[in-house]
Structure formats: C-alpha cells, structure tokens
Amino acid sequence: MSPPGDWLATTGWRAEEPRKGFARWTARWFGRTTAVPSSRFQDHSEPFPGHWRRFPDPWSPAEPTDPRVRDALAAALDQLPATWRTIIVAHDGLGxxxxxxxxxxxxxxxxxxxxxxxxxxxxxxxxARALIGPGDQ
Incomplete structure (x- = not known):
C-alpha cells in the first residue's frame, strides 16, 4: 500500500492546488457581483418578494459587426482578469x-x-452601460 502522500501526487491534486488558489485569489479582485442589481426585485415588504418589480425592456438586437458593439465588448473583456478572460473567450467565443x-x-x-x-x-x-445607457439595464 502506498503512503497517502504518493496517492495525492499521482492524482494530480497537489499539482492543481496552486492554480485553484490563484483562481480563488483572482475572484477577490471583484466584489460580489450579480447579473442584475437586487434593487430590481421586490423586497420582503412587497407582495411578491424576490420577483421583478418591473420586467426589463428587451434589448434591441446588436449587430456584432457594429464598431460600437465590437469596441464595447473588447473594453469589457479587457477589464477582466486574465483567467476570467481566457475562460469566457474559450467557452463563449471559441465554443x-x-x-x-x-x-x-x-x-x-x-x-x-x-x-x-x-x-x-x-x-x-x-x-449594458455602454450600449443602453443609464436607462433599463
């Protein structure tokens, strides 16, 4: 029977540990973020807590070739930490x-x-801030 340390080394667990720590550390660069601000939802004193106060207006279709859309997306990706940018581009951009x-x-x-x-x-x-403005985000 091999000692526990050898088993951990063969599973790759220790090899991934620094990377996982780095991912947790980079996540701290940004505070807790939600996709939609909590002010958009009803609170406990309202009839339907947790439900939309008002449904958001639908976004108009954005044309990817529009320079404004392209520039806003590039700026948004530039502000992300490298690990985040790599993951979103690999998943959503490269499929x-x-x-x-x-x-x-x-x-x-x-x-x-x-x-x-x-x-x-x-x-x-x-x-939303770049393309819609301060209205319904």
Missing amino acids: LDATAISRRSGLSPRQQRAILNKARAVVRDHL
Whole structure:
C-alpha cells in the first residue's frame, strides 16, 4: 500500500492546488457581483418578494459587426482578469466544452462555471452601460 502522500501526487491534486488558489485569489479582485442589481426585485415588504418589480425592456438586437458593439465588448473583456478572460473567450467565443477548457486551464468544470458566470455578469454590465445607457439595464 502506498503512503497517502504518493496517492495525492499521482492524482494530480497537489499539482492543481496552486492554480485553484490563484483562481480563488483572482475572484477577490471583484466584489460580489450579480447579473442584475437586487434593487430590481421586490423586497420582503412587497407582495411578491424576490420577483421583478418591473420586467426589463428587451434589448434591441446588436449587430456584432457594429464598431460600437465590437469596441464595447473588447473594453469589457479587457477589464477582466486574465483567467476570467481566457475562460469566457474559450467557452463563449471559441465554443470549447468544459473538458477541453479543463485540460488547458487546469481548473475543474465547477470552477470554470463559477468564473464563467462572474465574467458574463461583468461583461453584461459593461455592455449594458455602454450600449443602453443609464436607462433599463
């Protein structure tokens, strides 16, 4: 029977530990973000707590070739930490699946999903501010 330390080394657990720590550390660069501000939802004193106060207006379709859209997206991606940018571009831009991204990044699918959700929220917020303005974001 091999000692526990050898088993951990063969599983790759220790090899991933610094990368996982780095992912958690970079996540702290941004405070907790939600895709939609909580002020958009009813609170406990209202008839339907947690439901929309008013449904958001639909966004008009954005043409990817429009320079304004392209510039806003580039600026949004530039403000992300490198790990976040890599994950969102690999998943949403290149269409890679979680397994392929795991091999390249050393992150588990669960970590990728968390990073992807946070990155999408930041990008969505940036695009809303750049393309819609202060109205219905």
